[in-house]
Amino acid sequence: MLVHTVIFYLRGDLTESQKTEFRHEGLESLRPLKSVRELHIGTPAAIPPRPVVDASYTFAITALFADVAGHNAYQVDPLHVAFVNRFKSYWTKVQIYDAE
Numbered sequence: 001m002l003v004h005t006v007i008f009y010l011r012g013d014l015t016e017s018q019k020t021e022f023r024h025e026g027l028e029s030l031r032p033l034k035s036v037r038e039l040h041i042g043t044p045a046a047i048p049p050r051p052v053v054d055a056s057y058t059f060a061i062t063a064l065f066a067d068v069a070g071h072n073a074y075q076v077d078p079l080h081v082a083f084v085n086r087f088k089s090y091w092t093k094v095q096i097y098d099a100e
Helices: 016-030 068-076 078-090
Strands: 002-010 038-042 059-065 091-099
Touching: 002 016, 002 068, 016 038, 016 059, 016 078, 059 068, 068 078, 078 091
Parallel strands: none
Antiparallel strands: 002 059, 002 091, 038 059
């Protein structure tokens, strides 16, 4: 299994409508990709602050794949490519963590 976690830091000048569009038309569009076993979408949790917790991001996704081949197929899937092309101007930073 491969766990693919992506942390999105969106631009500060985006409207709430644009953030909603990013989530519903962008991130949610990744759910039907064949290689994605599970997709979790979230925002920073309302937990007490701790020095080791980064709550400065806007959205995070965690996608589960059967293996590296599934992850690699996801990266070139037309739906994923369309998401990146449409929304890459929305973020200032993206941080990715992949684990097996």
